[in-house]
Amino acid sequence: MTRETSPHVPTAPVIRSDVPGSFAWGVFHERHPELVRQVLDALPYGPAQRAEVERLLAESITGVLEPPAESAHDHAQWLAWGEGLWGRTWGEVPFLWAESYFYRRLLDAIGYFGPGAWQGVDPFAPFKNAELAGAAVDDELAALNKLDGLREDQRAEVLLSSALWGNRADLSFRITSTGGDLAASDLLADDSAAFWAEVRRASGGRIALIADNAGRELLPDLVLIDHLLAGGLATEVVLYVKPRPYYVSDATTTDVLLTVERLRASSSGHAKAVGRRLWQAMNQGDLSVRTHEFFCAPLSFHDMPADLRSELAGVAMTILKGDLNYRRLVGDRLWPPTTSFGETAAHFPSPVAALRTLKSDVIVGIDAATVAALDGTGEAWRTSGRHAVVQVNRAG
Numbered sequence: 580m581t582r583e584t585s586p587h588v589p590t591a592p593v594i595r596s597d598v599p600g601s602f603a604w605g606v607f608h609e610r611h612p613e614l615v616r617q618v619l620d621a622l623p624y625g626p627a628q629r630a631e632v633e634r635l636l637a638e639s640i641t642g643v644l645e646p647p648a649e650s651a652h653d654h655a656q657w658l659a660w661g662e663g664l665w666g667r668t669w670g671e672v673p674f675l676w677a678e679s680y681f682y683r684r685l686l687d688a689i690g691y692f693g694p695g696a697w698q699g700v701d702p703f704a705p706f707k708n709a710e711l712a713g714a715a716v717d718d719e720l721a722a723l724n725k726l727d728g729l730r731e732d733q734r735a736e737v738l739l740s741s742a743l744w745g746n747r748a749d750l751s752f753r754i755t756s757t758g759g760d761l762a763a764s765d766l767l768a769d770d771s772a773a774f775w776a777e778v779r780r781a782s783g784g785r786i787a788l789i790a791d792n793a794g795r796e797l798l799p800d801l802v803l804i805d806h807l808l809a810g811g812l813a814t815e816v817v818l819y820v821k822p823r824p825y826y827v828s829d830a831t832t833t834d835v836l837l838t839v840e841r842l843r844a845s846s847s848g849h850a851k852a853v854g855r856r857l858w859q860a861m862n863q864g865d866l867s868v869r870t871h872e873f874f875c876a877p878l879s880f881h882d883m884p885a886d887l888r889s890e891l892a893g894v895a896m897t898i899l900k901g902d903l904n905y906r907r908l909v910g911d912r913l914w915p916p917t918t919s920f921g922e923t924a925a926h927f928p929s930p931v932a933a934l935r936t937l938k939s940d941v942i943v944g945i946d947a948a949t950v951a952a953l954d955g956t957g958e959a960w961r962t963s964g965r966h967a968v969v970q971v972n973r974a975g
């Protein structure tokens with residue numbers, strides 16, 4: 580995959596994880612040690628795998644970046660992506676790059692790339708599957724029956740809101756978060772009306788949804804997709820997922836299939852009907868699940884390769900889910916929060932709607948009064964996961 584030259588010239592400082600006390604620093608120094616402990620407890624890995632995982636953790640905190648082994652299938656690709664970075668500490672390279680490489684190396688350490696018996700075994704499957712099988716999902720499936728009694732506009736509002744707040748239910752995030760209840764004031768930018776206007780404008784066309792997490796986020800994403808297809812708002816939906824396990828709970832094709840099956844097997848009539856329709860839509864090609872290596876690349880969407888760029892340029896609208904996709908959309912930089920969302924998202928090849936709860940320092944498109952009020956609370960509002968945005972950029 581070649582790296583494209585970006586037409587966009589960002590100006591804000593790139594986020595790095597070498598500032599003690601910063602959110603990014605905490606991801607490497609607090610979150611990852613806890614994540615590694617949970618991963619090693621979740622499956623009976625042998626001594627060699629365990630030692631490799633511990634070695635990675637130590638390297639990422641106190642060592643320097645080492646490229647994948649020369650024999651690795653993606654050695655050349657990573658050598659190119661990391662040009663100029665190898666041999667530097669993990670903290671002094673872009674946070675987005677380092678975090679992505681951590682997940683690549685974690686898969687390597689547990690034998691995911693093989694050859695061997697652990698090839699293709701998803702280290703995060705125990706967490707994702709437990710969530711999907713859990714009582715909270717039962718409740719959410721049962722609650723879908725209430726949609727039947729709603730007017731069309733009310734149903735649309737509920738489905739958008741569920742897809743948005745479903746992003747709070749992220750497993751990686753919940754490792755160190757305490758969570759909380761929803762409040763309208765938690766929505767810092769609300770382009771919901773523009774979202775539906777864009778859907779109507781796209782009517783009859785192809786809509787892309789770039790997924791984030793499996794389980795309790797993918798579930799409402801799929802229900803929203805069913806709404807778009809069943810209501811004739813889209814003739815075709817392309818659901819983009821990760822090509823392999825990533826950022827703990829990110830959805831892969833396997834997760835999509837398990838979620839559709841969970842819907843189909845539900846005792847809730849509405850959920851069952853959604854599951855059946857999605858299955859049929861996949862049979863007919865109205866819903867396709869696609870992926871691309873770039874979704875696990877350590878780069879922002881400015882550097883999207885030409886084939887993916889032209890694929891996304893061909894859709895009427897892209898719905899972009901979650902925090903990481905947002906970082907990749909606007910650039911993982913310390914933008915002044917009042918920076919225009921439209922300007923930072925203008926490079927994206929289609930009109931784009933970001934549905935994101937805030938779990939990292941990056942944020943744009945917030946008015947000055949809101950920023951001042953949030954700063955005044957003393958709360959870590961950019962990273963707590965409590966707040967969210969619906970932001971739309973029409974140009975594409």
Ligand SMILES: O=P(O)(O)OC[C@H]1O[C@](O)(CO)[C@@H](O)[C@@H]1O
Binds near residue numbers: 751752
């Ligand atoms: O699942 P989401 O919404 O993309 O959130 C993932 C986020 O979690 C972190 O990996 C750690 O909090 C962030 O760096 C990242 O952006």
